[in-house]
Amino acid sequence: MSSNALHVPVMLQRCLDMLAPALAQPGAVVVDCTLGLGGHSEALLRDFPEARLIALDRDPSALRLAGERLAPYGDRATLVHAVYDELPEVLDRLGVPRVQGILFDLGVSSMQLDEAGRGFAYAQDAPLDMRMDQTTGVSAAEVLNTYPPGDLVRILRTYGEEKFAKKIVDAVVRERAKEPFTNSARLVELIREALPQAAKRTGGNPAKRTFQALRIEVNGELAVLERAIPAAVRALAVGGRIAVLSYHSLEDRLVKQVFAAGASHTAPPGLPVIPEQYQPRLKLLTRGAELPTEEEIAENRRAAPARFRGAERIREEVAP
Ligand SMILES: C[S@@+](CC[C@H](N)C(=O)[O-])C[C@H]1O[C@@H](n2cnc3c(N)ncnc32)[C@H](O)[C@@H]1O
Numbered sequence: 634m635s636s637n638a639l640h641v642p643v644m645l646q647r648c649l650d651m652l653a654p655a656l657a658q659p660g661a662v663v664v665d666c667t668l669g670l671g672g673h674s675e676a677l678l679r680d681f682p683e684a685r686l687i688a689l690d691r692d693p694s695a696l697r698l699a700g701e702r703l704a705p706y707g708d709r710a711t712l713v714h715a716v717y718d719e720l721p722e723v724l725d726r727l728g729v730p731r732v733q734g735i736l737f738d739l740g741v742s743s744m745q746l747d748e749a750g751r752g753f754a755y756a757q758d759a760p761l762d763m764r765m766d767q768t769t770g771v772s773a774a775e776v777l778n779t780y781p782p783g784d785l786v787r788i789l790r791t792y793g794e795e796k797f798a799k800k801i802v803d804a805v806v807r808e809r810a811k812e813p814f815t816n817s818a819r820l821v822e823l824i825r826e827a828l829p830q831a832a833k834r835t836g837g838n839p840a841k842r843t844f845q846a847l848r849i850e851v852n853g854e855l856a857v858l859e860r861a862i863p864a865a866v867r868a869l870a871v872g873g874r875i876a877v878l879s880y881h882s883l884e885d886r887l888v889k890q891v892f893a894a895g896a897s898h899t900a901p902p903g904l905p906v907i908p909e910q911y912q913p914r915l916k917l918l919t920r921g922a923e924l925p926t927e928e929e930i931a932e933n934r935r936a937a938p939a940r941f942r943g944a945e946r947i948r949e950e951v952a953p
Contacts, residue, residue, distance in 0.1 A: 640670060640672065640743055641672070641932065641933045641935075641936075642672030642673045642676065642738070643738060643878055643925065643929075643933065643935060643936045643939050644878060644923075644925055644929070644936065644939055644941050645672070645673060645676055647923065647941060648673060648676075648736060648738075648876050648878070648941075649676055649677070649680055651874060651876045651918060651943045652677070652681075652734040652736065652874050652876055653680075653681075654872075654874070655733040655734050655872055655873050655874040655945070656677070656681040656683075656684045656733055656734050657681060657683070658683060658733070659683045660683070660685075661681065661683060661684040661685070661733040661734065662684065662685050662686075662687060662729055662731075662732040662733055662734075663677050663681070663684050663685070663686055663687070663732065663733060663734035663735070663736070664686075664687045664688070664689070664720065664724075664732050664734070664735045664736070664865075664868075665677065665686060665687075665688040665689070665736050665738075666688075666689050666717040666720065666735065666736065666737045666861065666865065667689070667690065667717065667736070667737055667738045667739060668688035668689060668690040668695055668696065668699045668712060669690065669695050669699065669738065669742035669744070670695065670698055670699055670702070670742055670743070670744055671688070671698070671699030671702045671703050673736055673738055674686055674688050674699065674703060674710070675702060675703060675706075677734075677736070678703065678706045678709060678710060684709075684733070684734070685709050685710075685711070686703075686706070686709060686710045686711070687711045687713065687723070687724070687727065687729065687732070688703075688710065688711070688712050688713070689712075689713050689714075689715045689716075689717050689719075689720065689723065690712075690714065690715075691714070691715065691716045691717075691765050691766040691852075692742075692745065692765045692766055693714060693766065693768070694744065694748075695742060695744065695745075696712050696714055698744065699712065700712055711727065713727075716766075716857055717737070717857065717858075717861045717865075718857045718858075718860040718861040718864060720861060720864050720865060720868060721864050721867070721868065724868055731868060731869065731870035731873065732868055732869060732870065732873060733869075733870055733872070733873045733874070734873060734874055734875075734876075735865045735868065735869065735873070735874075735875040735876070736875075736876050736877075737861075737862075737865070737875075737876070737877040737878065738878045739854075739858070739877070739878060739879050739880055739881075739884050740854075740879075740880045740881070740884075741753055741765070741848065743935065745765065750762075751763070751767075752772075752773060752817055753844070753848060754817075754844075755817060755821050755838055755840040755841060755844045756838070757817070758816055758817055758818035759816065759817050760772075760774070760815060760816055760817075761773040761774040761777065761814055761815065761816060761817050761820065761847075762774070763844075763847055763848045763851045763852070764851055764852065765852050770851065770852070770853075771851065772851065773847040773848070773851050774813070774814050774815055776788075776847060776850055776851060777805060777809065777814045777820070777847070778809050778813040778814055782802050782803075782806050785798075785802045785805065785806075786798045786799055786802045788846050788847070788849075788850045789801060789802065789842070789843055789846045791846075791883070792845065792846035792849040792850060792855075792881075792883070793842035793843055793844075793845050793846030793847075793849075794842060794882075795842040795843060795846065796832070797827065797828050797829070797832060800827045800828065801823070801824055801827045801828075801843060803827075804823050804824075804826070804827040805820075805823065808823055817844075820840065820843070821838075821840040824839050824840045824843055825839055825840070845881070849881070854884070855883055855884065855887065858884060858887055858888075859887055862877070862887065862888055862891040863891055866891065866895055866914070866915065866944070866946065867950070869946035870946065871946055871947065871948065871949060872945065872946065872947075873945070873946045874918065874943060874944070874945045874946070875943060875944050875945075875946075876941070876942075876943045877941070877942050877943070878939050878940070878941050879922075879939070879940045879941075879942075880938045880939060880940070881938070884940075885922055885940040885942070888942050889922070889942065892915060892917055892942060892944045893917075895913060895914045895915030895944065896913045896914075896915045896916060896917050896944065897913055898911045898912055898913055899911045909948075912948055913947065913948065914946060914947065914948045914949075914950060915944045915945065915946060915947060916944065916945045916947045917942075917943075917944050918942075918943035918944055918945055919941065919942045919943050919944075922940035922941060922942055923940070923941040923942070924939065924940065924941070925937070925939050925941075
């Protein structure tokens with residue numbers, strides 16, 4: 634895979650088409666909650682010349698690199714170092730009460746995976762860090778060296794869907810008692826040894842699932858997302874649209890649940906007519922999760938697990 638292919642924004646045209654009806658108006662504000670290398674953001678600024686962009690990332694390197702890329706757009710782009718569940722505070726600080734578009738492109742960026750020193754990649758030996766923001770929080774090594782075995786098993790099973798979680802954690806606990814983990818190569822080797830022969834022959838690098846699980850835990854990814862999606866829906870003006878790209882079934886399930894709840898009425902059962910205050914606040918713009926095309930996956934492997942969902946805000950919250 635060329636590094637160019639790695640940097641192609643996932644389902645870009647679909648994201649632009651979904652947000653278009655909300656953004657083609659003077660004064661529209663669009664928030665990219667996951668700026669990364671700024672691929673989606675740049676396309677939003679280019680295609681919607683009347684819109685202003687607010688873009689968030691928790692990774693200071695992403696803000697630096699995307700900042701250079703988006704510099705030609707001047708003050709149409711405001712980049713903010715924040716975790717995306719801080720969206721309400723960010724909008725408050727900027728004096729923007731409501732926005733017309735919101736995009737989430739979840740997970741890690743190709744830049745984070747490419748930078749060996751960050752410890753996200755199992756293919757290179759590096760310090761086991763995996764923090765998207767290295768200025769705060771605990772590293773993957775600390776998780777591995779200090780968490781009780783039961784928590785590690787739960788993390789590997791739930792976030793990594795690792796069938797051999799118990800075997801791997803038994804080996805980790807045995808090894809960490811001899812010497813704490815610092816680098817990825819020792820963990821990769823241990824996983825390779827812990828897995829049965831048959832499991833090693835299928836499904837790519839056997840360390841992939843454990844690394845994904847540790848990354849999700851280190852960055853609190855699901856807990857943050859659980860707060861962020863409802864907050865984003867609340868920040869939308871009526872007619873505003875939200876688009877989310879997920880790469881993990883648990884992320885996609887969470888998005889699906891929040892959208893489905895917003896698209897359902899909240900009336901107590903048995904009312905013959907649903908009063909306004911109980912009417913749905915959202916209209917779903919995707920039937921189920923949309924997937925990337927075969928052609929896109931052939932050109933950009935990172936798109937393969939993507940699941941895309943969108944919704945439109947159709948009603949204000951009415952106090953009951
Ligand atoms: C898949 S990349 C985005 C790529 C981007 N759409 C592009 O086209 O270049 C995800 C980005 O979101 C950031 N990110 C992940 N979780 C975050 C969170 N909870 N708050 C803020 N940024 C987050 C990561 O640091 C990463 O830079």
